[in-house]
Amino acid sequence: MLSIYDLAIQYGQQILFCDVNLELQAGKRYGIVGANGAGKSTLLRIIAGQESATAGSFNYPKDKKLGLLEQDHYRYEHNSILDVVLQGNPKLWQALLQKEKLLQQEHLTPDEGMQLAECEEVILNEEGYSAHAIAHELLCGLGLPQAKHHDLLSTLSGGYKLRVLLAQLLFSNPDILLLDEPTNHLDIISIHWLGQFLKTQFKGVLLFISHDRDFLNTVATHILDIDYETITPYPGNYEKALQSKAEQAELREKALAGQERKIAHLQSFIDRFGAKATKAKQAQSRAKQIEKIERVEIKDSSRQAPAFDFPTVRSSGKTVVEVKGICKQFNELVVLDNIHFTVTRGEKIALIGPNGMGKSTLLKILLNKLSADKGTHEWGHETYPGYFAQDHHEMLFEQQSALDWLTAHSSQQSSNAIRNMLGRVLFSGDDAHKSILTLSGGESARLLLAHIMLAAHNVLVLDEPTNHLDLESIDALADSLTAYDGTLILVSHDKYFVSKIANRVIALTPHGARDYLGTYDEYLQHFGEDYLASPGVISLENKEPVVKKVMPVVVDGQQQKLRGKLEKDIAKWQMQIETLEKGLHEIIEQFANPSLYEASKNAERLALEKKKEALQTELAQVTTAWEETIVRLDEVGG
Secondary structure, eight states: OEEEEEEEEEETTEEEEEEEEEEEOTTOEEEEEEOTTSSHHHHHHHHTTSSOOSEEEEEOOTTOOEEEOOOOOGGGTTSBHHHHHHTTSHHHHHHHHHHHHHHTSSSOOHHHHHHHHHHHHHHHHTTGGGHHHHHHHHHHHTTOOGGGTTSBGGGSOHHHHHHHHHHHHHHHOOSEEEEESTTTTOOHHHHHHHHHHHHHTOOSEEEEEOOOHHHHHHHOSEEEEEETTEEEEEESOHHHHHHHHHHHHHHHHHHHHHHHHHHHHHHHHHHHHTTOGGGHHHHHHHHHHHHHOOOOOOOOOSOOOOOOOOOOSSOOOSEEEEEEEEEEEETTEEEEEEEEEEEETTOEEEEEOOTTSSHHHHHHHHTTSSOOSEEEEEEOTTOOEEEEOSSGGGTOOSSOBHHHHHHHTOTTSOHHHHHHHHHHTTOOGGGGGSBGGGOOHHHHHHHHHHHHHHHTOSEEEEESTTTTOOHHHHHHHHHHHHHOOSEEEEEOSOHHHHHHHOSEEEEEETTEEEEEESOHHHHHHHHSSOTTTSOOEEOTTTOOEEOOOOOOOOOHHHHHHHHHHHHHHHHHHHHHHHHHHHHHHHHHHHHTOGGGGSGGGHHHHHHHHHHHHHHHHHHHHHHHHHHHHHHHHHHHOO
């Protein structure tokens, strides 16, 4: 569906990629990976028509629709959240607006009656009678409870506004879907839901960028790896792509070694016998052989990993911090309610839970950046906490270079130590003089981590440190935190990262804090479906879980019997949907009759309107039941 020909991007002397030829097919999901600055987002902007390539072209059928996540939520501030999603289908949205305008009139002229009938036809063809149900489902899946769907978009925080725009994009159902870091503003529940949605419901071409290893492995059917100044496609998920890439690199190394041995052997003969008249022809022949050899070229990889290492200033006391009865609410929203726990030296705690449960708020209270409404916390003897804030702008907000900023915030360190540290986090040469206001998310994160490393804390409090890091940086950070001999309190939605590091899990749930001494994988085994793995949604108002029913695992004959019943239910719902749609078509045809709008037929027209609304309601209900039964059938398996 999407063809790319001889594509190249170059900035000055820097080649990001060149001579790229790809055929991307519908039904395939392509995860784009590469180092920060390799050109991942640039590739999406080129396909979206927002940026021009240095060379090459791409095309897709003219009748196919391309969808890219909007960032400008300001144009929708005074629309309801639900309406913002519905505007993802402009044709349907205009028909809905026109219909509403016509129905507000007391009497319709024959021409207006025809307009209404045309609106109804558009609404039916665009699946408008199930549109509200679909929009509600998308919003709930992305963590916005249905009770808020009629609120104005302006009532949400920036992160939740982007979720609404993501729901709008998914609702638009494009043929080619471009997603740049779609998980950045989602909690693990919403990430899980989005992954399943993209796998089971999206049928077009998907190109997405993600630094979430688990999301890549779950969603991708193919990987597009930007490295060695080209884009290499690999079948399979990220782990399979890594394996294939390593195997190909090994083959190239072996080919180069074999070639070098052959050249050395030929050159040895030339050096030994080239001066002898009796061997001159043979030496010349071998020299020509060397000239004809097409040298194996191994380009340098653009992948670089920072060298993270967190030294500790000295060992803390056994008790690191004691939390007693912490409570916090914002207006009517209670985010923390009577939280108790004690952290001891050497523990690496993952603080988990859905967005809105107060994880970041709790960290800010512990660091005295917010005050609790009730309760206390007390740091233990010789504790020196270092803090990584989820919002980088809390520290990086002035017009300074990276070097000047790190120097100003590390006054005890020598200039050599500061420059060495910048090099370790990939700010070498001129990069050290970049303005901190122009740094990418990944660069900002590495600079803040450099500051923490120089300070040598014995307690690290990290709030979503992996959000903007590339995969190499995440691996390097995970390794360094695993080796860290201090105490760690970590908030992260990255399951791979949490699984690798944590030896204790504290889950903030709607019913209080759940404390488990063990790894994240052991926590999952102990509690089964938890708030990180289930497709539930936490209400922003009362934090009551709204969870889709999950069918129990059934085996053998029971499983087959249940599958049979669900398949029959699906067939039943499909027949009902067809019958209801046929009924709606018949009513719409009656609305197209100009005589219906004569004064003498007002009662008949009103009766038809009520019947149509009843059919629309029933169609939406049946469609929802049909979709849920399909989900249940998928969960039963077999």
